[in-house]
Amino acid sequence: MIPSRSLSRALSRAVVTAALTGAMLAPAAAVTSFAAPASTARTVTAAAPAAGTVRIATVAASWPALRQGARGVDVSTAQDLLAAAGRPVSTDGVFGPATTRAVKDFQKSRRLTADGVVGARTWTALAVTLRPGGEGRAVRALQRQLVQEGHRLAVDGVFGAGTGSALRAAQRAHGVSADGVAGPRTWAALLAAPGTPAPGRPSGDVSALRKRIVATARGQVGVAEPSGCRTYLRDCARTAWCAAFVSWTWRKAGVPSAAVPKTLVARAVGLWGQRNGLFHRTHPKPGDIVVWGTPAARTGGHVGIVVAVHADGRIDTVDGNYGNKVALRKNIDPRTARTRSHLISGYVSPRGA
Structure with a gap:
C-alpha cells in the first residue's frame, strides 16, 4: 500500500503535469481587437480538487494589441508599465517610435518576439501584481484604467485606500474576485479588448461598452457646435442639441443604431427609456x-x-449644449441638483446593462 502522504504528492504531480500538458496543447484563439486587426487570446489553466476529483478550468482572456500609431489610455498604461520595468518612456498616450523602441527592448529582455507590438504575451510580462501600499509607475497605470472605467481617483502612483476601493468595485463589475489585488486576471479584465469578453464573464458583458461610452463622452469635452451644427446634429440653429449629443455618443461608442434614442427632445429620451424597459x-x-x-x-x-459615480452617490456628467458646448460637470447630487429648473428623474442604460 502507498502511504497516504506519498499518494497525495503523486496525485499533486499528476495534476500539475495534466495542467501543463493541457496548456501546451490548447489551440490559440483569435479574437477581434479594437486597437488592431487581431489580438491573441491568453489561456490560463488551473487545477482545483473537489470531493476527490480534479477539474481543469480554462479561461481565455482578451488583451488589446497596441502598435506604433495607437493612441489612448491603454497606450499610457503600457508606457507606465514599461517605465516600471526599467524602460523609461514618456507617458503621453501616443505610441510613437520611442515607445516602439522601449517595447522591443523589453521584449528582448524577456526573450519574447521583439516585434514592437504590445500583445498578449507582452501584456502578461508587463502586468505586475499590485497590492495596497505599492507605489510607482505601475500603480499609475492601474489608476489610469480605473479612472477610465468611471472611478473618481487621483493618478498619483500611490496604492492607498481610494485605489483599493475603486479596484474592488471594478473587480466586482468584471466578475473577478474582489480581493483588492491587481493580479493577471484583473489586468486582463481592465484591458479587455472592447467587444470581447473579459475573463470569467459571458460574451454579453457590457463593461467594455460602458468604458467606451465614458471615453467617447470625455473626449468631446470643450467641443462647441457652431451655428448650423456639423458634429452632433445637422441643423441646431433652432434646436437644443443635448439629446443629439447623448445619442451620438452611444452610437460612436458602438451601441447599435436600433438601440439608440432618436428623439431630439431631452425628456423624450427618458420616455424612450421607459418604453424600452x-x-x-x-x-x-x-x-x-x-x-x-x-x-x-x-x-x-x-x-x-454619466461618466463617474462617487462613493457618496454624487455623479459626474458630460453634457452637450451646456453653455453652448460639451461640458464636464462634477459632484452633482442626484437628489437636489437642478438643471434648467428640473430635477433628475432617472437614468437610461444601454441595452443589456
Whole structure:
C-alpha cells in the first residue's frame, strides 16, 4: 500500500503535469481587437480538487494589441508599465517610435518576439501584481484604467485606500474576485479588448461598452457646435442639441443604431427609456444617460452622459449644449441638483446593462 502522504504528492504531480500538458496543447484563439486587426487570446489553466476529483478550468482572456500609431489610455498604461520595468518612456498616450523602441527592448529582455507590438504575451510580462501600499509607475497605470472605467481617483502612483476601493468595485463589475489585488486576471479584465469578453464573464458583458461610452463622452469635452451644427446634429440653429449629443455618443461608442434614442427632445429620451424597459430612477452607472425632468414627449429638461459615480452617490456628467458646448460637470447630487429648473428623474442604460 502507498502511504497516504506519498499518494497525495503523486496525485499533486499528476495534476500539475495534466495542467501543463493541457496548456501546451490548447489551440490559440483569435479574437477581434479594437486597437488592431487581431489580438491573441491568453489561456490560463488551473487545477482545483473537489470531493476527490480534479477539474481543469480554462479561461481565455482578451488583451488589446497596441502598435506604433495607437493612441489612448491603454497606450499610457503600457508606457507606465514599461517605465516600471526599467524602460523609461514618456507617458503621453501616443505610441510613437520611442515607445516602439522601449517595447522591443523589453521584449528582448524577456526573450519574447521583439516585434514592437504590445500583445498578449507582452501584456502578461508587463502586468505586475499590485497590492495596497505599492507605489510607482505601475500603480499609475492601474489608476489610469480605473479612472477610465468611471472611478473618481487621483493618478498619483500611490496604492492607498481610494485605489483599493475603486479596484474592488471594478473587480466586482468584471466578475473577478474582489480581493483588492491587481493580479493577471484583473489586468486582463481592465484591458479587455472592447467587444470581447473579459475573463470569467459571458460574451454579453457590457463593461467594455460602458468604458467606451465614458471615453467617447470625455473626449468631446470643450467641443462647441457652431451655428448650423456639423458634429452632433445637422441643423441646431433652432434646436437644443443635448439629446443629439447623448445619442451620438452611444452610437460612436458602438451601441447599435436600433438601440439608440432618436428623439431630439431631452425628456423624450427618458420616455424612450421607459418604453424600452431601460429607464431606472436610482443607481446610475457610468455610460448611462441622465435625464433631468419627468419623462414626457414635451420640450424642456436636459440630458447628459454619466461618466463617474462617487462613493457618496454624487455623479459626474458630460453634457452637450451646456453653455453652448460639451461640458464636464462634477459632484452633482442626484437628489437636489437642478438643471434648467428640473430635477433628475432617472437614468437610461444601454441595452443589456
